[in-house]
Amino acid sequence: MNSPIETALTLPCDDAVRAAEAAAAGAAFSQAQKLLGDRPGPQSDPEQWNVAVQLLAFRIECAAGFNALGSVIGLRRWGATWELIARAAGTTRQAAHTRWSAQVRATLDRYGTGEMGGPVADDERDLSD
Template identity: 45%
Template structure:
């Protein structure tokens, strides 16, 4: 088999997963660097800011933002803050991501979300 045939037929799933994990780990380090001197790690505001930075970094490089959004909504981050981080309107952010986030946080469709966080504007 030629190198090109190998390149075109190889299963790249494991390689892509490895790259994705490395990207997420590096984005955490970059968020730490960007927040250096802005509050203390472990403080609520610092942790929220760190997660917002993770979301922005992941969105910028094309990673799936759903895990970040679920985490942000779970801790009560508003759609307004999420929209600002994404550079869109609150309505646009809500229309784009509210349903996928609700599908994770309210997987049984009971409407009983942890702390009612998804009802936060």
């Protein structure tokens, strides 16, 4: 019979990790909405508010040390540039691109056509500066 400690050290926990990451992302998003306050009125751009919430949630995730890939993918889908993502992450555009671009491209360009569709910012050109 396995001891509880041996069980704890050997149980597969991939599903639990994914559930914890999803819960953390949800909590970061809720906190971001709370910090930003009410959604602006009908005269304002609701898309800009949505991007702002996502950026703030991403900042919270980064500061808490969470895996923020889902937020980066969401931000790219909303049209956020690598420069904007880098500012939110507190890093350089090149560092943000190096860290997340391959995973973002693999997710958004599932067929390998180079087309990610939607409003993804067209800033994949040379980022060596």
